[in-house]
Amino acid sequence: MLFAKTGQQQNKATPGFKADVEMEFTLRDAYVSVIKGGRKTKVQKYDAKLLKGPKNTLVELKGNYLGPILNYIKGQKVRIYYKNKMSEPSIIxxxxxxxxxxxxxxxxxxxxxxxxxxxxxxxxxxxxTSFYHSHSHNLTAEQVYFGLAGLIAVTGDEEQKLDIPRGEYDLPFVIQDRTFNKQNQFQYLRGMHGKMVGFLGDTILVNGLPNVMFPVKSRAYRFRAVNGSNSRIYKLGWDDGTPITAIGTDAHLLEKPETRPYFMLAPGERIDLWLDFSGRSVGSELVLYSLPYAGAIPPKMEEQRLGKKSSGSMGMGGGMGMGMMGGMGAMALA
Known part of the structure; x- marks a missing residue:
């Protein structure tokens, strides 16, 4: 395989650039238990080591294939030493x-x-909220699908003055659709149809895992929702119809919270959700769904593509989740 050399490689630290944060980043092939009780799934994975900076700069999401969460502060100077340990080209x-x-x-x-x-x-x-991912020519979609992605959270003085959930009450919510074969391995682009209209998986993963349950307290939380799927669009809403509130979108906070019956989230988009469980009884559950909607792909065509009967009108994304049920994350009050 030939590798284009059109850009000048920066492989040394710049004299005079005084970094507040320094990290080592590598990527490698790995095997991770995505489906419990089954064979491990081969993925491509980011590993990172903090050399300098606040301890919470790197937060690992244990037990899955996603890269660590990067917590930055506005004004920080960052240096990252990156090395490709895979068998194919890549860049972040x-x-x-x-x-x-x-x-x-x-x-x-x-x-x-x-x-x-x-x-x-x-x-x-x-x-x-932002995120990072592989960006190699002709390999971006496939490498992101196999795991080369992670979440970035930025804070600053203005945000610190606001009464916004932080720490254990500020949670990642990375949504991705995947398809597994009988050996629990990821399957990607199984035919010409997927190449033409974009890959759509038949299983929803949240933070790299299926059937995710978040034990929550009777209070407000901030969920940083990221659509890390290759093509699927999500229509986020509660199973019981409770309105949902957003406080941020993509890489900034909103001027004021917006409450709607649902929010649409396309690939690469981010939305910061304010989820308030105050007043709900202990032991109760809420499920966040990708609600059905009419889209670009007729349901019958989607059924034929997947080789199974779908539930509801999926278009480019509605109605899919645990199996084909549409649920992507349950919140249970502890």
């Missing part, structure tokens, strides 16, 4: 962050196996 793109061109992860800087790169940038964003 910081989706939503305002960074210099040479640190954006453009495909022209794609690294061949064994090569290294040094990212350097100042965090210029206001408080909000």
């Amino acid at each position: 793109h910081w989706h939503g962050l305002h960074v210099p061109q040479h640190s954006d992860g453009h495909p022209m800087y794609t690294l061949a196996p064994g090569q290294s790169y040094v990212y350097e940038f100042e965090v210029m964003n206001n408080a909000g």
